Amino acid sequence: xxxxxxxxxxxxxxxxxxxxxxxxxxxxxxxxxxxxxxxxxxxxxxxxxxxxxxxxxxxxxxxxxxxxxxxxxxxxxxxxxxxxxxxxxxxxxxxxxxxxxxxxxxxxxxxxxxxxxxxxxxxxxxxxxxxxxxxxxxxxxxxxxxxxxxxxxxxxxxxxxxxxxxxxxxxxxxxxxxxxxxxxxxxxxxxxxxxxxxxxxxxxxx
Numbered sequence: 290x291x292x293x294x295x296x297x298x299x300x301x302x303x304x305x306x307x308x309x310x311x312x313x314x315x316x317x318x319x320x321x322x323x324x325x326x327x328x329x330x331x332x333x334x335x336x337x338x339x340x341x342x343x344x345x346x347x348x349x350x351x352x353x354x355x356x357x358x359x360x361x362x363x364x365x366x367x368x369x370x371x372x373x374x375x376x377x378x379x380x381x382x383x384x385x386x387x388x389x390x391x392x393x394x395x396x397x398x399x400x401x402x403x404x405x406x407x408x409x410x411x412x413x414x415x416x417x418x419x420x421x422x423x424x425x426x427x428x429x430x431x432x433x434x435x436x437x438x439x440x441x442x443x444x445x446x447x448x449x450x451x452x453x454x455x456x457x458x459x460x461x462x463x464x465x466x467x468x469x470x471x472x473x474x475x476x477x478x479x480x481x482x483x484x485x486x487x488x489x490x491x492x493x494x495x
Contacts, residue, residue: 293318302327452492
């Protein structure tokens with residue numbers, strides 16, 4: 290097992306400096322975010338020199354590049370905003386294998402117009418799920434072509450807000466390019482210890 294961390298935990302816009310801090314802190318793996326390369330978190334264009342600089346920095350500091358962030362709001366209520374995010378995410382998916390990142394991490398999104406990690410009552414509607422699946426119909430072939438996986442993390446405030454919803458997504462998408470990032474802390478808000486144990490073990494079983 291490798292212990293890793295989000296690169297953007299450490300400040301900076303030069304991946305060489307950021308990854309040096311990651312290594313100094315004792316980690317062996319990193320999830321990169323383009324903001325650590327001085328770009329938007331999910332830029333519309335990923336310059337080749339930015340990809341090469343991040344890849345070189347990871348090799349220099351002997352860090353496994355385990356993932357790249359690709360968090361956009363996949364069910365934003367405005368179709369134009371949603372499509373803009375999907376287009377930007379596509380650029381990151383295409384850059385991921387060159388970077389050496391086998392996983393692109395996703396936020397399945399929220400109907401909240403201002404915050405993709407904030408809850409909204411429409412998140413659990415059939416329309417929201419349909420928008421998510423429409424996004425997946427575009428993104429999964431891109432991931433399959435690039436040879437990378439899209440990592441979805443169930444988060445309470447998102448359309449995929451539970452282990453059961455993640456299972457449904459896997460079953461409906463039917464793609465080897467889709468995987469689940471299992472963060473048990475995001476399966477509950479507040480819960481007694483016995484409930485926490487149940488939710489985590491049940492989530493793993495699902």
